[in-house]
Amino acid sequence: MQDFSNLPKSWQVKTLGEVCDIISKGATPKIQNKTADKNSALFLKAENVTKNGCVNFDNVKFIDYKTHTTTLKRSMLKNLDILITIAGSLARCAVLEIKPNQQININQAVSFARLKDTSKVNPYFVKYFIMNPTMQLYLLSKAKTTAVPNLTLEIIRDTKIPIPPLEIQRRIVKRLDEAFSRIKNGTKHLKSAKDNLTKYKQSLLKSAFNGTLTQDCPLSLGKSTAESSLRENPQGFSWQPTHSLSQGESTTKQSINTHPLAPSAREGEQEDCHTSKVPSICGGDLGVGSTRTHKVVDCHESLRDSHNDENSPSFAGGQGIKNSPSLAEGARGWVSPLNDNALDCHADKSPRNDDKDLLNGESANLPQGWTIKTLGEVCEINPKNKLDDNLEVSFIPMNLILDKFQNKFSYETKIWKNIKKGYTHLQNNCIALAKITPCFENGKCVILDDLKNGYGAGTTEIIILLPNTQKVFIKYIFYFLNTQNFIE
Structure with a gap:
């Protein structure tokens, strides 16, 4: 049940039937999908009314002008008509803004409400009222549960709506328009950020596996002298028995x-x-x-060989990795997660030449030791x-x-x-x-x-x-x- 007990004193409560000149719905003609021309009319369905309170004209159908003005005459729409879906996706609402000479009709899943006097009731105020969660729950609770849930025109006509003075309506609509605009822009920026983060992730992974992520990060953390390296292992190095490294013993787990x-199970089997x-x-x-x-x-084999050679720069502090040859220039561009231009060279779906070589099993421009x-x-x-x-x-x-x-x-x-x-x-x-x-x-x-x-x-x-x-x-x-x- 709708509760309006706490409304300001200057507000009135009326039904939609009381403030509207007509509340009706469309129908489905036998012939549609006509090509758009001067002798056709746009034909809207429930899916053209979005949950965000807009009319989406993408993938819209067309009917011929004769059907529009005869068979579907009762549902010929006018500017500022309020559309409410009454079958399938219920209670979606939008205000229709018609361009000059534009002809629009609807099918039976969409109802429309035409206000008696827009100088007393703002159609956008009605739209926002119907979109509010409390009202949505009320209308859904009134829906007829058949194979396809639906709202009757009687339910729409009997729905009560609070009516404040027109100036208050305008202020409410203005604030809600501004808020919804910010939400829309915020959603757009979030989507853009998500897309950029996806590109950044792939850029990062790509540079990791072609060697450029670590090309400026030498493994050596110790001093440059051989003496100090004996006391302090470089990053990524550990002391191993020489015979185990030279023999290249397999460490693959058993089947x-x-x-x-x-x-x-036997002791030490795992x-x-x-x-x-x-x-x-x-x-x-x-x-x-x-x-x-x-x-x-x-690159494990190369590092292992370096361990066995005391004259190797790698043995004395890991410097053999420091001057590894660089990879293709294309992998250097990324700077930050949200830099589109910097990411373009990585985020393309087709592999670069060095990637194609890798796909074919060639070493290509891999760093030394890979x-x-x-x-x-x-x-x-x-x-x-x-x-x-x-x-x-x-x-x-x-x-x-x-x-x-x-x-x-x-x-x-x-x-x-x-x-x-x-x-x-x-x-x-x-x-x-x-x-x-x-x-x-x-x-x-x-x-x-x-x-x-x-x-x-x-x-x-x-x-x-x-x-x-x-x-x-x-x-x-x-x-x-x-x-x-x-x-x-």
């Missing part, structure tokens, strides 16, 4: 991962997860399902778990992985024996990547951690990547999967 509770923050991947274009052959870039690898060389694909049947583990269907690379997920708890067959095996410190459309394009990708007892299973619509953490950093792989080159 079957066991849990301490598994009947066949390897520790060592995180090595070494650049390893550069742009590529992997189709879903071909993860093992995706080209990546690995090499091409496949994801299959630095990650184990879809590893299997061997666990105790009664162990509680995580279960992750696709809907529990958030999109847009938010790196967030949730899980259900299940018993391992109930999900170990027919699902993709999961474990902590893996990356789950959607392999179906549109989930892949929508960025359903997550680093798995804090799984129940460290393990689980999930939808078969994901690929699991288990990075060799002595070769690549897991989050480095995750960011690489964010890149536009990979997604496309």
Whole structure:
């Protein structure tokens, strides 16, 4: 029920039927989609009345002038008529502003109210009143619940509206117009900022994986003398036994991962997860399902060789990386997230020449020390778990992985024996990547951690990547999967 008990004394309460000369609706003729010309009329439908209180003339239909003036004569619209949707999307409202010689009609899903005297009641005041949330709830509560929800003309006519003096109406309309204009502009700027942030993100990722993000950041943090370097390791360096580096021993995890509770588990069977923050991947274009052959870039081998050579500048403070050759000029432009011009050289969807070389598996203009690898060389694909049947583990269907690379997920708890067959095996410190459309394009990708007892299973619509953490950093792989080159 409408409540007007607290209105100022100078305000009146009337029904729309009392202040309007006519309240009616349109109809749907047999023939429409006529080409726009001097013998046609615009034909509006409910979708042409927006929730923001405007009339959208995009994708509008047309009817012939004869139908407009005969069959649909009762719904020939005039300037400042108030449109109210009464079927489908209910109670949307707009004031129609008609240009000279413009002919407009409506279908049966739209009603119109024509005020008796616009010098007493402002049509825009009526529009804002109908748009207010309390009024919207009232009208929706009155709707007839059939196959298509609808409002009757009787409901529209009986709707009560407070009527303040005309000058107060004008002030209210002016303030609301100004506020809605600011909201519209704010929404536009937010959209622009969002678009620019998306461009910036891709620019940042692109520069990260072609080497330019770190080209001005030498790894050395210590002193330049060999003596000081023996006491203070440069950033990214650690002391390793010479024989382990020269032999190039493999640290890839075995195919079957066991849990301490598994009947066949042996002491020391599982390897520790060592995180090595070494650049390893550069742009590529992997189709879903071909993860093992995706080209990546690995600079670990070059750094390892430098460790073994005491005469190498890298050995004495990491200076061998400092003067790495620069990459294509195109990756240098970005300055700030909101600089459109600076972002243009990165945000284009077509790869630059050096990117195309990378897509073909060539080193192109990569910095010194970077090499091409496949994801299959630095990650184990879809590893299997061997666990105790009664162990509680995580279960992750696709809907529990958030999109847009938010790196967030949730899980259900299940018993391992109930999900170990027919699902993709999961474990902590893996990356789950959607392999179906549109989930892949929508960025359903997550680093798995804090799984129940460290393990689980999930939808078969994901690929699991288990990075060799002595070769690549897991989050480095995750960011690489964010890149536009990979997604496309």
